[in-house]
Amino acid sequence: MNQFAQYNVLRGLKLIALVSLSVGVLSGFTSCSSDSGGDNTQVLNPNGNNNGGSGGISYDGPAAASSDVTEFKVNLWDNIVADNRCGNCHKQDGPGTTWFVRDDNINTAYQAALTVVDLENPGDSLLVQRMASDHNCWDVPNVCADLMETWISNWANATEATTTVVTIDPVPAVLPGASLNFPPPVPAAFESNVYTPILREYCSRCHSEDGSERQQQPYFASGDVTTAYRAAQSKIDLNDASNSRLVYRLAVAPHTNCWDPNDAGGPVDCAANAVEMEAGIQAFIDSLGSPATVDPDELQVSGALAFPANPSQGQSANAAGRYESNIIAKYEFKQLDNTNPDRVVDTSGISPQLDLTRTGDARFVSSWGMEFFGPSGRAQGLTSNSRKLRDAISLTGEFAVEAWVIPANVTQDNVRRIISYSGGPSERNFTLGQTLYNYNTLLRTDSVDSNGNGSPLYSTPDGDDVLQASLQHVVVNFDATNGRQIWVNGELTTTDADVLANSSPSNWSDSHVLVLGNEVGGMDLDWKGTLRFVAIHNRVLTQEQILTNFSVGVGQKYYMPFNISSLVNIPEAYIVFEVERFDDYSYLFNDPFFTVLEEGVVISSDIDIQGMRIGINGREAPTGQAFAKMDVTITDADYQAAENNWLRLSTYGIPVTGTIIASEKVAPETDEFFLSFDRIGVRTSSVDRSTPDYPDVALPVYSYKQSEIGLKHFYEINEMFSSLTGVSKDNALVAGKFDTLKTQLPSSEDPVAFSTTQQMGITQLAAAYCEALTASTSLRTAFWPSLNFGQALNTQRNAVLDPMLEKFSSQTFMDTTTLATQPDPTDMAATVDTLLAELSTAANASETDSAALAVCTSVFASAVANVQ
C-alpha cells in the first residue's frame, strides 16, 4: 500500500461522507482470451446506451430486482458484455473467476460486479486496475482503464444510495529532502561570478534604483550588492541554472537589452548572453557545496510528501457528481495513449469512439489540457466517427457543448474556432468561437434564418467582457424552445432572443468533422488558448446541471495531508491541502484544514498556528506564500464543531483560501512539498523574518552631463508671444490658432524631445501673433517705435532689429544691462540682416509691413525665443 492508498475504515480512521455501498475486495481475474458468446435478445432498458460494448447482445433474462441493478446494466454491463471486451470470459461458465457480465440473470451479474468495483472510488476498482495492467484490453491499457472508470462512475453517480466517501490517509512524517539554499550573507562567488561581471555591468541602467534609463524592479543590479543579492534570489534556480529567470529572459524570452558579448560595440547576442549568465550562475551554485536538509530546530516543518505522479498514487479530492447522462463525446486531454502521443481520446464511452488527432502548433499540458499556440494547431476527428454527433443530436433536436476554456488573450477576433463541427471556413453544423471579449456561436438549423455557414452569429453581449483570459466553464445550449444560450461560469450571459428558436438541427451535414482549436484543415482561423475539457451532450444541460458541473471543476485534485503530529504532540494530526496542477508551471494549494486521523481526539490545549508557508523541494517557495501572515488558534470547541472534524482554516477568516506555487520539476518527476510555521503549538521558528534595511531612495546616475537649457512649453510660448508683442491671447487672430496648435507645441522642456512638427507649430503660432502685431497700428508702433512703415524696410534695418535684440539677445535691457547667458546680439543681428537682404519685399516701401511680419515670424519662431 502506498502512502495514498485507501485506508481501512476498520482501523478507526475517518470516513468523510459516510454513506457508502458495501464493496468487497476480489482476489483477481485470470487471463482469458477464448471466445464465449451469448444469445440474448431482450432489451432490458430501451433507453440504454448505444455503447458499442454490447456487441449486439441484448438481454432476455429476469427483470432487474432494483433500480440499482438497472443502472448497473445500463451504465456498465451494456458497455462490457461484448465478446471482444469481457463477455468472452466473464459470462456464466466462462473461464473468468467472476461472472460479472453473465447474461442469464442480470441480478446475479450485479452481485458479482459488486465484488470487482469500488463505487466510492471508481478509480480504485479492480476492473479499472486490471484494465490498466493490460488485461485483455481492447485498446491501449490507459484508454481501457479510463473508459472502465467512466462507466463505473456513471453507475455510481446514477445510484441514489451512493455517495462518494472521501478518506484521508495517514502519512508518515518524513523530513523534507536536501536542497541548496541561498546563504544569508552575500557569497563572494555570487559577487564575483554573477553580480560584478554581468548584472551590474549590463543590467544596471534599468534594474537598479539608480538606473539612468529607468528604475525597474527587481533591483538585482543595484549599486548595493546586498540588495542585488536579495533581488536575484527569486530569479535564480539553484536546482537548475538554465531554468533561472535571469537566463530565461535572455535565452527564451529575450527583451531588447542584450549586449555585445565581446564588449566591442558590436551587435547584441542574446543567446551568447544567456550562456554567459548561465555559466556565471552555475559557478555560483557550484560554490554552495552539497545540498543540506532543513534544520528542524531552526524551522518548524511538517512531514514532506510528493505530489502524486498519477491518480493511482494520490488521494483524489475531486468532487463527484458531474452530470453526464447524455454525453456523446468527451475529451479530458489526459494523453492516455503512450503509443500514439497525438491521440486525443474520446472518453465518453459512446461508440463510435470519436478520437481526435493533434497536429501542428498544439500540445498536451501537464494539468490535463491541450494548448493551441499557433496557426497550424488543431485536434481533428474523422468524418465517419464525427457522424455520431449528427446522428445523436438529430434524434433529440437539442444539444449542449460544454468546455473548460482558457483563452490566451482577449485580442483575437473574427470568430476564432475553439470547437467546431464543420466542413471548412464556410460550412458548418456548429462552432464555438472567440471574438475579443466575446464567445460566439454559429449553428445550422432548418430555420429560414440559418444557412450552411451557421449564420447568424449569436454571442455573449458586447461590453460585458464575459470572455476573460483565464479558466472559464462554458456551456452552449440549444433547443427549440430557447434557441441558443451561452452560460459562462454557471451564469447565463445571453438574454437576447435567438432567431433560431423553434427550429431543429435535423439538417446537419454528415460529412463534417469535429475539430478543436482551428477550422477544418486550418484556415487562418486558429484560436490561441487551452482547452482543459470538452464534452458534447445530446440534451441541453439544465441550470442545475450546469452549476453542478461548474462546481465540480476540472482536472485532477488531490488531498495532501502534511503530518504535524510531532509539532503539536497529537498523533496523526495533519494540515491537509487540496492540491492540483494549476497549469504547466504551478500547483494550486487550496482550502487547508486541520484534522486528526484518530476518532474521539480532544484538543487538550489550544493550538496557535502563525506564519504558515509552503516548502518545495527542501526550501520555502520564494513566491506565493499567501498563508505567511496567518494567525489562528485552533480550539477543541472549533474542532469538535467542524463537520467530520475537518476544521477548515477559512473558519478563522484567513484572507484567501488558495494560492499557487511555482513548480520546479518537469513531469514525470514530481515536486516534494512540506509546510513550515513561524509558530505552531508551543514551537517557534528561530528564522529571522524581519525586513532588512535597504538603501535610501536613490537618484539616477548618468554617464553624461545633462543639458542646462530647455525648451519653453506651449503655455510659456503663448504667454511670451502675447507678452512681447502686446497682442492679447484672446485676439481673434491668435486665440483659435493656439487652441488648434497647442498640442503641436512642445509639452515638455526636454530639448531632446524637440521635433520638426513642434517647429512648424511654433512657426505658425508666431506668424499669427506677428500678423496681429503688424495689423495693428498702435501695437506695431509700440513694438517698433522707430520703424517707418511708409519707408522701405531695408533702409531702416536698425529700426527693425533693435527691438528684437532688446527682447531676445544678451542686450535684453540694453540701456545699461547685458546678459551673458542670452544670445549674442552681433550674431543674431547678422542673421536677421541676412534675412532682410534676401527679402525682395524689404526694398519695397509698400510691403514694409509684410517684410516686418516675415522678420518677426522668423525671430519669434526661432531658438532665441523658445529656448530657456
Next chain:
Amino acid sequence: MATKKLNNRKTLMAAAICSCISLTFTAPLSYAGPKEQAYRMHERLTGLPPESELDLNDMATRITAGDAQDVALDIMNGVYGSAAQEGFLGGTLKRMAAPWTNRDQDPFEPLNDYIATFIGVVNDEVDYREILRANMVYTHPAVTTPYATNSNAHYEAIEAQAQPLRDLQQVTQSSVSSLPAEATAGVMTTRAAAKAFFILGTNRAMLRFTLMSQMCRDLEQMEDPSGVPDRIRQDVSRSPGGDSQLFLTGCVGCHIGMDPLAQAFAYYNYQHNPDGDDTTDDRENGFLMYNTSPQPNPELGIDTRVQPKYHINANNFPYGYVTPDDQWDNYWREGTNEAIGWNWTGDAPNSGGNGAKTMGWELANSYAFAQCQVRKVFKSVCLRDPGDYDNGTTVDTSDSQKVAEITDNFRANGFNMKRVFAETADYCKGE
C-alpha cells in the same frame, strides 16, 4: 487675413529661415553673474523674462546679498509683477499638475479641481502632505458658474475669463459635494481624479496614478514578489492565458502591495452611464459616488458598502481575496519597498487603517513622497531630472546631495512647496 499681408512664398521663407538663427552665447552657460541668475530664476519660475530692468537689477542686488531664495519667493508671490505670479501659477504649476489628472498624462488638460487644488495649496503654502488627506478643494470666488460635482464648468469658466489664479480660495469638499468629511482625501477625491481614476475598472488606477504623480514611482519601481499575496483579489487571473509564470514573475509583484492599499477606495465609484462612449457627455457629466451605507450586491447576495467593481470577475481565481470593507494595509512597509522610507515624519498611521484619508496620509508621510515633490520641482525649474554624473572616474553627487538637503528642509519648513521652488531655483540659477 494672412493672405493679404503674407503670401505663401513669404510664409515658407520665414519658416525656412527661422531655424537659421542659432544660439550662440556671450559666455558659457555655466557662467552666470547675479543678473543672469536673476533672469534665469525669473524665466524658469514663471516662463517669462523680468518685466523691467529695474526689477532685474533689484533681484540681482538681492542675489548678491545672499537673498536668492527670497527673490524667488517674491517672484512667485507677485512682488515682481502679477504677470510673473500668474505665469508661475497658471504656467509652471498648471503644467506640472495637468498630467497628473488624466490617464494619458496629457499636459493640455483644461483646468480642473485637482489642478486648482494643487495650485492653491502651493500658493497658500499649505502643508503639502494635506494634498492626499484634507477636506479641501480650491474654487474661484469671482466666477459665477458654481462648482458642480457633475461638471467641470466652474474651472473652464476660470480659464475662459482669464481669472487670476492667485484668487483661488480653499473650501471644503464636503461643503460643495455630497461627500462626508471623513470620506475626503485631498486631490484623490476631487472630481477630476474620480473621473480619471475611479471610472469603471477596479479603482486600482487611483493608487497607481497617485503613486506616479505624488511618489514618483510607477508600479515597476514597487514590484516585489517576495511579499505575502493574501490580499490579491479574485479578479486577478493567476494563470493569464494559461501561463501562471506570467503571474508568478510579473503580476504578483505589484498586486501584493497594490491590492491591500487600493482597498482604501472600496466605497468610491465614478458614477456615470457606462453605455456612453468616451466622446459623449455620459463620462463628462458623471460624479463621484461614495457608499455611506450598505447597498445590495446581487453577486454576493449581501448588502455591503463595497462597490461591486471590487467583486467583478470573481471566477478568475475564486480562491482569492474577497473585499469586505475599506480596510487598507501597507504591505510595502516590508521587503524591498522598505526603502520608500515609510513614516519618515513620525506622523503616519500604523501601516493600516480604513478609507482613503488615512491611506493618503500613509503615503504623504513617507520620504519618497517628500523627495518626489523635490524631484518634480527640480525638473520644472532646472529643466532636467536630478541625477548624479559619473564621468567614468568620479561621480558628481551634487544633485543627490542637494535633493536630500531640500527634502530635509521641506520637512523642516512644514512641507511648504514654495520654499522647495525657491531653494531649487537658487540651486539651478547658475554659477
